[in-house]
Amino acid sequence: EAGVVQSPRYKIIEKKQPVAFWCNPISGHNTLYWYRQNLGQGPELLIRYENEEAVDDSQLPKDRFSAERLKGVDSTLKIQPAELGDSAVYLCASSQQASADTQYFGPGTRLTVL
Amino acid sequence: GENVEQHPSTLSVQEGDSAVIKCTYSDSASNYFPWYKQELGKRPQLIIDIRSNVGEKKDQRIAVTLNKTAKHFSLHITETQPEDSAVYFCAASGGSQGNLIFGKGTKLSVKP
Numbered sequence: 001e002a003g004v005v006q007s008p009r010y011k012i013i014e015k016k017q018p019v020a021f022w023c024n025p026i027s028g029h030n031t032l033y034w035y036r037q038n039l040g041q042g043p044e045l046l047i048r049y050e051n052e053e054a055v056d057d058s059q060l061p062k063d064r065f066s067a068e069r070l071k072g073v074d075s076t077l078k079i080q081p082a083e084l085g086d087s088a089v090y091l092c093a094s095s096q097q098a099s100a101d102t103q104y105f106g107p108g109t110r111l112t113v114l
Numbered sequence: 115g116e117n118v119e120q121h122p123s124t125l126s127v128q129e130g131d132s133a134v135i136k137c138t139y140s141d142s143a144s145n146y147f148p149w150y151k152q153e154l155g156k157r158p159q160l161i162i163d164i165r166s167n168v169g170e171k172k173d174q175r176i177a178v179t180l181n182k183t184a185k186h187f188s189l190h191i192t193e194t195q196p197e198d199s200a201v202y203f204c205a206a207s208g209g210s211q212g213n214l215i216f217g218k219g220t221k222l223s224v225k226p
Contacts, residue, residue: 004157033214042120042203042216043158056213091157102148103214105157 002026004106006092012112018080021109025073025094032069033103034077035091043091043105049075082113116141118206120217128225133194135220137204138186144206147180147187148214153200161202162189194224 005024013019025032030051035043046065048056051072060067064083069075079086089108095101117140127133139147148163164171164178164187171178175194180187191198201221207214 040219042205042219044216045213048213102160102163104160105150107157 004092004094004104006090006106006109008109009107010110010112012114013082014114015084016081018078019082019111020076020078021090021092021111023075023077023092023106025075025092026104029094029096029104030072031095031097031101032075033093033095034067034075035093035105037089037091037108039088046077079111082111084113087111087113116144116206116213116215118204118215118217120204120220122220123218124221124223126223126225127194129194129196131194133189133191133198133222133224135189135202135204135222136186137188137206137217138184139206139215140185141206142182142185146207146214147178148205148207149178149189150203150205150216151200152203152219158203191222194222196224196226198222199224 007022032049034046036046037043047060047067049069052069065079067077089110091108092106093103095103120137145166149161150158151161152158162173162176162178164180175192177190201219203219204217205214
């Protein structure tokens with residue numbers, strides 16, 4: 001069984017540029033999460049989807065961040081415009097059902113904003 | 115909301131010794147407590163988890179204990195090996211917000 005897939009693995013951009021990350025969850029997993037992990041810290045949830053519905057986006061900085069999961073499978077997270085403080089690893093995870101189920105993480109996208 | 119505290123932030127042990135990492139949580143409604151291992155530049159990998167209806171769970175050299183009254187849980191690694199070196203994260207979920215909240219991590223170094 002394939003795990004959670006993310007692309008790109010690395011991205012370097014200049015500040016004020018847009019950037020997008022893609023995630024394909026484990027087949028059959030209805031719940032998808034986007035996390036941000038700063039250096040030396042644990043992952044912090046940005047948004048959680050149940051199928052195609054964003055059920056918790058309270059930690060998503062909506063002025064510059066957006067996400068979508070149109071068909072309830074893969075998802076895209078976008079930042080526009082990027083700021084220096086957005087440099088981090090962006091992790092996608094998925095679980096079968098609700099948030100108390102085991103979450104499996106993708107390899108992450110390491111974003112560097114110059 | 116939920117808050118998870120993790121200690122120590124760094125831990126160095128000799129190969130073969132035991133390692134213990136402790137976490138506390140604040141939301142008494144939390145009912146799921148996973149532990150993840152993250153090697154440098156890699157994804158967090160689930161190594162063991164426990165739910166609130168169980169006090170202890172063991173998987174070979176790894177065990178987790180949960181004290182719901184005191185709202186703390188611990189990871190125990192016995193007979194440590196150099197390949198156990200990594201950052202370990204505890205987490206709690208199922209509380210009022212239902213999201214997984216992570217501790218800040220413990221960097222474990224096992225010296226041969």
